[in-house]
Amino acid sequence: MNLDSLLVSTKFAPPRIGARFIVRKQLLEQLRSMQRCTFTLVTGSPGFGKTTLMAQWRQELMKSGAVVAWLSLSHDDRVLTSFCAYLVSALRRLGIALDEDEMLEGNNTKALDSLVASAVNGASQVAKELYLILDDYHHVEDASAHRLMQKLIDHCPANLHIAIASRMAPPFSISRLRVLGQVADISFEELPFDLDETRLFFEQNLHNVKLSADELRLIHDLTNGWPASLQLLAIMLKNRPSTRHKLRELGWQSSDLQAYLANDVVAHLPAELNDFIEQVSVCRRFNAELAEAITGRPDAAELIKRIEDENLLIYRVESEDRLPWYRFHPLFSDFLATCLARRGQPAIEMLHRRASQWFGAHDLLIEAVRHATLGGDLEFAVKAIEQAAPAEWRLGYVSPLLSLLDRLPQETLFLHPRLFFLGCLTFAITARPEKAERWLAQIRQSEVVRNPAISSHLALADAAVAMQRDDTQRAVDLLEPVAVPPDQNRFLHYVFLATLSSAYCSVGRYADAHRLLDAHPVAAEDRRNDMALVVEGARIYVYLVEGNVREAARAGSLLLSRAMAAHGRRSVSANLAAGALGEAYYELDRIDDAREVLANRPGILQSSMPGVMASAALARARLDLLQGSPDVALEFLESQAAHFHSLGHDRPLAWMLGEQVRILLAKGERIRASDLVTRLKDLASQHRDALGYRAEIPVAAALARARLLLHVDRPAEAIEALAEVRAHAQHYGRGRLAALAALLMAMALEDLGRHQDAQAQLVEAVQAGARFGFVRTFVDEGEHVGAMLARLPGQALSDPLAARYLEDLLGRFGGAGARAAPADEGVSEPAVPRKEDVNLTPRELEILSLISQAMSNKRIALTLSITLETVKWNVKNILAKLGVSSRYDAMTWARKRGLIE
Numbered sequence: 001m002n003l004d005s006l007l008v009s010t011k012f013a014p015p016r017i018g019a020r021f022i023v024r025k026q027l028l029e030q031l032r033s034m035q036r037c038t039f040t041l042v043t044g045s046p047g048f049g050k051t052t053l054m055a056q057w058r059q060e061l062m063k064s065g066a067v068v069a070w071l072s073l074s075h076d077d078r079v080l081t082s083f084c085a086y087l088v089s090a091l092r093r094l095g096i097a098l099d100e101d102e103m104l105e106g107n108n109t110k111a112l113d114s115l116v117a118s119a120v121n122g123a124s125q126v127a128k129e130l131y132l133i134l135d136d137y138h139h140v141e142d143a144s145a146h147r148l149m150q151k152l153i154d155h156c157p158a159n160l161h162i163a164i165a166s167r168m169a170p171p172f173s174i175s176r177l178r179v180l181g182q183v184a185d186i187s188f189e190e191l192p193f194d195l196d197e198t199r200l201f202f203e204q205n206l207h208n209v210k211l212s213a214d215e216l217r218l219i220h221d222l223t224n225g226w227p228a229s230l231q232l233l234a235i236m237l238k239n240r241p242s243t244r245h246k247l248r249e250l251g252w253q254s255s256d257l258q259a260y261l262a263n264d265v266v267a268h269l270p271a272e273l274n275d276f277i278e279q280v281s282v283c284r285r286f287n288a289e290l291a292e293a294i295t296g297r298p299d300a301a302e303l304i305k306r307i308e309d310e311n312l313l314i315y316r317v318e319s320e321d322r323l324p325w326y327r328f329h330p331l332f333s334d335f336l337a338t339c340l341a342r343r344g345q346p347a348i349e350m351l352h353r354r355a356s357q358w359f360g361a362h363d364l365l366i367e368a369v370r371h372a373t374l375g376g377d378l379e380f381a382v383k384a385i386e387q388a389a390p391a392e393w394r395l396g397y398v399s400p401l402l403s404l405l406d407r408l409p410q411e412t413l414f415l416h417p418r419l420f421f422l423g424c425l426t427f428a429i430t431a432r433p434e435k436a437e438r439w440l441a442q443i444r445q446s447e448v449v450r451n452p453a454i455s456s457h458l459a460l461a462d463a464a465v466a467m468q469r470d471d472t473q474r475a476v477d478l479l480e481p482v483a484v485p486p487d488q489n490r491f492l493h494y495v496f497l498a499t500l501s502s503a504y505c506s507v508g509r510y511a512d513a514h515r516l517l518d519a520h521p522v523a524a525e526d527r528r529n530d531m532a533l534v535v536e537g538a539r540i541y542v543y544l545v546e547g548n549v550r551e552a553a554r555a556g557s558l559l560l561s562r563a564m565a566a567h568g569r570r571s572v573s574a575n576l577a578a579g580a581l582g583e584a585y586y587e588l589d590r591i592d593d594a595r596e597v598l599a600n601r602p603g604i605l606q607s608s609m610p611g612v613m614a615s616a617a618l619a620r621a622r623l624d625l626l627q628g629s630p631d632v633a634l635e636f637l638e639s640q641a642a643h644f645h646s647l648g649h650d651r652p653l654a655w656m657l658g659e660q661v662r663i664l665l666a667k668g669e670r671i672r673a674s675d676l677v678t679r680l681k682d683l684a685s686q687h688r689d690a691l692g693y694r695a696e697i698p699v700a701a702a703l704a705r706a707r708l709l710l711h712v713d714r715p716a717e718a719i720e721a722l723a724e725v726r727a728h729a730q731h732y733g734r735g736r737l738a739a740l741a742a743l744l745m746a747m748a749l750e751d752l753g754r755h756q757d758a759q760a761q762l763v764e765a766v767q768a769g770a771r772f773g774f775v776r777t778f779v780d781e782g783e784h785v786g787a788m789l790a791r792l793p794g795q796a797l798s799d800p801l802a803a804r805y806l807e808d809l810l811g812r813f814g815g816a817g818a819r820a821a822p823a824d825e826g827v828s829e830p831a832v833p834r835k836e837d838v839n840l841t842p843r844e845l846e847i848l849s850l851i852s853q854a855m856s857n858k859r860i861a862l863t864l865s866i867t868l869e870t871v872k873w874n875v876k877n878i879l880a881k882l883g884v885s886s887r888y889d890a891m892t893w894a895r896k897r898g899l900i901e
């Protein structure tokens with residue numbers, strides 16, 4: 001009887017790859033580069049696209065002329081007899097001649113060796129590349145089946161390649177092959193979609209719902225790129241589009257996802273392992289010792305190894321500790337929390353108290369305070385903070401401290417003066433100045449003020465409050481006499497530097513800001529310190545305010561990469577860097593980069609420093625205008641204006657109103673714009689003699705009034721309003737504002753027929769733009785500005801750099817501003833960056849060197865002991881700096897210039 005007639009034929013057919021599947025370009029490139037390896041292994045949790053990836057690779061291999069056999073295994077194939085029958089049939093489909101009767105005589109060593117010998121000899125006689133793909137290998141349990149595959153892999157001829165997809169790594173010994181470079185592996189960390197793949201997935205699967213960049217980023221952060229959960233979310237959004245407004249509450253609360261996790265992920269686990277993972281899920285991260293302390297299980301290390309081997313949605317966390325740290329996928333962690341809730345609140349609080357004791361004993365204050373607070377042990381939380389504060393304080397402690405402060409009675413705080421002072425400072429730097437002011441007043445009326453450790457730093461707390469109030473001149477007056485930051489306390493040291501440098505910037509004293517930061521550089525041992533990263537971010541905001549957007553973008557991209565690697569995407573330091581980088585990218589007309597870096601960062605729009613919130617909100621509104629519609633931008637600006645009004649932040653409020661005026665006038669809605677100009681006039685009258693940042697309020701009003709006057713053909717009056725804007729820009733050294741004032745002044749002068757004067761203003765604006773790289777300042781003013789720039793005579797710009805800049809700028813206007821290049825100039829191709837013009841960091845050069853060795857991102861991460869996300873971010877920065885689109889092009893560029901061998 002023919003053996004094949006007894007087998008299920010569909011097990012030899014891969015799933016159909018339809019249009020809704022995303023082509024995994026990076027992973028396929030990785031497989032392509034290693035496709036001549038003897039053994040390929042793809043491992044990952046359920047729903048991470050292992051099968052789809054292998055099916056896509058199969059298509060590529062077949063197109064290249066290779067012979068490919070596919071076998072999907074199931075639970076029925078766990079024993080040798082069934083497994084061997086299907087394996088033999090799969091090998092025969094490769095053209096390998098096998099005698100099936102002989103192969104199935106038994107599971108003894110002689111029979112297995114005979115099968116391997118026949119398969120190897122048969123494969124070597126086929127004059128083609130042969131690929132055997134075994135999907136869902138985790139179903140195989142028989143040790144004899146594993147021995148059979150081990151022997152087959154060990155003795156593969158050069159033209160036979162075996163690829164396995166499995167939830168866990170098979171028990172094979174492949175060290176020798178790995179040393180020889182004959183193993184290609186893709187693991188759980190590499191399988192999730194990146195942001196671009198998530199975006200493409202929803203574009204292909206959601207035709208009735210257009211997700212915004214913020215929504216896409218939120219979904220991507222929520223799911224960590226887990227394909228199965230993205231599919232479930234896509235189904236929900238397709239069937240119920242209204243759920244998009246509740247995205248933050250979706251995900252693990254979905255009954256479909258709950259059922260998927262329950263049935264496909266944890267159903268097969270033994271009770272003891274389920275119990276273990278539920279208990280450790282109270283921690284955002286855990287290691288074996290902590291897990292043992294929480295659960296009381298002395299075999300915690302073995303259980304964690306099993307979780308990792310099973311690929312139970314677990315990630316290793318980058319750490320320099322002796323023991324590895326882990327975390328669960330956030331959706332899986334939330335699912336486990338719902339399971340744990342069935343045990344009742346007292347049981348959960350006990351787990352938190354055990355965790356807090358362990359974290360406290362290991363000097364991990366953030367987690368110790370968080371778990372103590374959640375466990376109801378407020379006394380332990382206060383004690384932990386008091387012991388660490390303020391010398392070891394960091395921004396990461398802000399969130400657990402705020403949670404603790406909300407639970408502590410006032411009388412308890414007075415018994416702990418250092419905690420009280422830290423509370424004041426925390427409120428001051430988290431957009432709660434009213435509460436900080438009340439507490440500072442209470443400190444000054446209490447005995448606490450006699451404590452020198454507190455009284456010596458009250459001026460710093462006052463200055464932090466003043467910065468939140470935009471009373472920046474007061475901050476200068478408070479801190480400048482101190483002269484030297486408090487070196488005995490690193491946290492307060494960096495708070496001082498960030499506050500005073502920002503205050504200097506606000507009053508136009510950029511040289512003093514740079515001098516202060518240069519005189520007190522971040523210590524080498526503090527380069528990962530979150531408050532030190534904020535200080536470095538303060539310098540980037542100095543660049544932005546004075547107008548140097550090119551330098552802000554360069555330094556900001558490096559800082560954001562470091563902040564995310566050290567503290568995560570949602571950290572304060574990363575958010576501040578992202579806010580600056582988003583504004584710089586927008587001005588440089590890097591629209592997609594600006595949108596991506598600002599996406600799903602509500603903190604910089606709602607609870608940061610006033611200037612950070614204002615600049616990020618303006619960039620976000622302008623992105624909405626470009627990629628959405630005027631109404632979308634106006635709706636956002638109105639919501640931000642209401643938010644700033646509720647906080648008493650008049651400067652950000654003024655800029656939100658002014659931006660609405662610009663958009664409304666472009667829409668032709670003069671009445672609504674006039675109403676806002678009147679509101680701005682009233683606001684400006686309250687701050688007529690203001691200094692520092694508050695002085696921008698009358699300027700925002702004057703700018704909006706000038707726009708309205710230009711719109712109603714009253715250019716002479718517009719010039720008077722613009723003179724106020726220009727005077728402020730010159731006094732405070734605001735480069736972009738000066739260029740904008742010159743542009744609008746040119747428009748007014750043109751309307752008056754004063755063409756020579758208008759030309760002079762345009763030249764002034766172009767020279768400023770060429771110096772710093774302004775783009776959107778010009779383009780956002782519309783086609784009229786483009787047409788005026790196109791009419792500038794060639795001799796008007798004597799500086800060749802400014803002339804080249806103008807040509808590039810005109811190209812951004814399209815038809816309105818384009819003008820043909822002189823016949824003898826031609827059109828130049830984009831210049832390839834020279835070695836001396838590219839500033840690659842030591843880490844980027846290290847990664848580029850490993851890329852040249854054909855290492856995958858995962859292998860690079862393991863080699864350098866960094867996270868996969870850190871590698872991906874660095875690779876993206878390398879490609880952007882070199883102006884290339886692939887790893888191969890980057891490697892070629894570096895080799896040609898002798899940067900790598």
